[in-house]
Amino acid sequence: MWVMTVDQQGSQVVGDRVDAFLTEIAPYIASPERRAGVVRPFERTVGDEVQAVFADTALVVELTLHVLRLGGWSVGIGGGEVDEPLPESARAGSGSAFVLARAAVEAAKSRMRVVPLAVRGTDPDAAAEAEGVLMLLGASAARRTAAGWAVIDALTAGDPGLRQEDVAARLGITQQAVSQRLRTALWSEELAARPAAARLLSLAAGTGEDRDVRATPGAVRTPERS
Template sequence: MANPSHDRDPGLVLGFERTVGDEVQAVARSAGLVVDVVLWMLRRGGWSVGIGCGAVDEPMPASPREAAGPAFVLAREAVEAAKSRQRMVPLAVRGSDEGAALDAEAVLMLVAATGARRSAAGWEAVDAVEEAGGTRQEDVAARLGISQQAVSQRLRTALYDETRAATRAATHLLTTAHP
């Protein structure tokens, strides 16, 4: 995924803002955007990610630092859990529906772990296909200067179709985690 627009994305209710030390916080209306941002952050490394799926008190303030509600309590629990675990993927999800939140966490960890094991060539093919937005593999191959068969092989090895399906499942589960 390309660098998500942190401030102006229409899926964000409140844009990303530094809260304490190395922590940032935002409020999103779209589970799909949450998944995209989480995977983008985990791909770059250095982040412990906590997702809280719950209600936010109204009226909505101008800053996520001023916001309150169950979503923020759940997010705090999640980020503490993510930081305390010795896992390859420093991620935790907490939600109003605990089962759905834990299922979303499991799926997101598998997607992120799969991405962490991709080769540079695999990422090159995945990024090219994502940026092309549905363009035929032949066109992606021409852009990368390799054969269509090489693109296909790279995508298979990178588990591209499988991670796309899992990403859709994670989006659904995050939505379910806060009905």
């Protein structure tokens, strides 16, 4: 199992944003293609911190990048065992995955980290490698322009068969502009690297099951090459 512990940054300055986070994230993880990977949804644990439990590393990767995009949160991922039966509430759970997620989020708060993210797992080497890949993906995404995100959002929010020309028509730009923005945003490169991060997370928790590393159906789409 994989536990995500997410802690708000600077709550004393900007105020408590947990309720807004839970409102934003609930429909995102409730979609049919993501729901199967959610063992326990996000909920407030203590103070300005939230926690959730997942059985799908592809979803963990996707959610990690989504939370990093929101900004203002430190993300800790713990991969390991959970004590069964798992309580209905994630905050009442126990096991190595919970302990490791706690250690991870504390590490993620370090001011030395450009990307506020850390991974801890039963296999420390695999966890460190997963962290490295996720940090690179997060750093790359942080450099995207609003124009780049607009194309990515239009491409991923529409019908699975949506083409670049459809996105261009929707945004009122040329297909060449769509292609250029995707290249500049390194979107294809991110999609190519996500499975590697998911597989490393699987290994970090002591499992290499293929079902845990498949891309979440319908969640992301590889853009067409012009």
